[in-house]
Amino acid sequence: MTERRKAHISLMIATLLFGGNYWVSKVLVDILSPNQLVFFRSVGAFLLFALVYFLGTRPKLNRSELFRLFVAGIFGIGINQILFFSGLQYTTPVDTAIIHVSNPIIVLVLSLIFLHTKISWWKIAGIFIGAIGASILILYQKDLVFNPETIKGNLMILGNTTAYAIFLIVMKPILKKYDTITTMFWVYLFATLMIIPYSFSDMQTMQWELLWGWPLISLLYIIVMVTFGAYFLIIYSLGRLSAPVVSFYIYLQPLIAAIIATIIGVESLNWVNGLAAALIFTGVYFVNKNPAKERV
Numbered sequence: 001m002t003e004r005r006k007a008h009i010s011l012m013i014a015t016l017l018f019g020g021n022y023w024v025s026k027v028l029v030d031i032l033s034p035n036q037l038v039f040f041r042s043v044g045a046f047l048l049f050a051l052v053y054f055l056g057t058r059p060k061l062n063r064s065e066l067f068r069l070f071v072a073g074i075f076g077i078g079i080n081q082i083l084f085f086s087g088l089q090y091t092t093p094v095d096t097a098i099i100h101v102s103n104p105i106i107v108l109v110l111s112l113i114f115l116h117t118k119i120s121w122w123k124i125a126g127i128f129i130g131a132i133g134a135s136i137l138i139l140y141q142k143d144l145v146f147n148p149e150t151i152k153g154n155l156m157i158l159g160n161t162t163a164y165a166i167f168l169i170v171m172k173p174i175l176k177k178y179d180t181i182t183t184m185f186w187v188y189l190f191a192t193l194m195i196i197p198y199s200f201s202d203m204q205t206m207q208w209e210l211l212w213g214w215p216l217i218s219l220l221y222i223i224v225m226v227t228f229g230a231y232f233l234i235i236y237s238l239g240r241l242s243a244p245v246v247s248f249y250i251y252l253q254p255l256i257a258a259i260i261a262t263i264i265g266v267e268s269l270n271w272v273n274g275l276a277a278a279l280i281f282t283g284v285y286f287v288n289k290n291p292a293k294e295r296v
Helices: 003-025 034-055 061-089 093-100 103-115 120-137 149-172 180-202 214-238 243-263 271-287
Strands: none
Touching: 003 103, 003 180, 003 214, 003 243, 034 061, 034 180, 034 214, 061 149, 061 180, 093 120, 093 149, 093 243, 103 149, 103 243, 120 243, 120 271, 149 180, 149 214, 149 243, 180 214, 243 271
């Protein structure tokens, strides 16, 4: 199996984990505040990466790369997660999903400007076709909200998805020199140093007795599978594929969420879901076409 194929399989697994995260997080929304959830995700993932990091011999990073990892940690974990959970307090999940559709396009533009990535027209077409499919799937929910009260939240979500795009761009050159565990250890270290003081007051009011049974299982899933596992797979893939290709898999998340909703009996699939899925997978085909012409 080629490295590219392994990377795409890793991205698909990460997408499945993120798709399931929407339903698992429902258990925690009435128990944890956004800052508490960000604290548990970041500190928990950092401890896991630190454990793996110190189990082996790791290369020493020079100061310039530490600064890059600092920027990646602040944008990709700190600002990204804080703006996401804070924005959800003011806007709707549908508005959030639509704004997130812009992420692969933002990454594409930043890659062309800062990484000078050579992107074929097939991949550009695939990204936009995938955006259309994801938008159809999201808009069909009919919960789109347009009112002044959502502007603050939508701007936060736009900042959230832009921060994640910057994270992918900053991380790409580093992954040519260092392994995934080394880079993620430092990324989460810097992010945790930012998040601990930011969420300190919320953690003082934490009701620990509520974290038992399914809430505890849900929290462990978010920390171990989504934050540690999915981020590891994404960074692993970013070392083998271009940033626009990695970000493209965001389009699959609403489709995965819809399939899970059908499995658990909350929704049912129809021709609109089928059309959206066809467009998204057409985009996947185009994004993976002519790999020899892409500098990854």
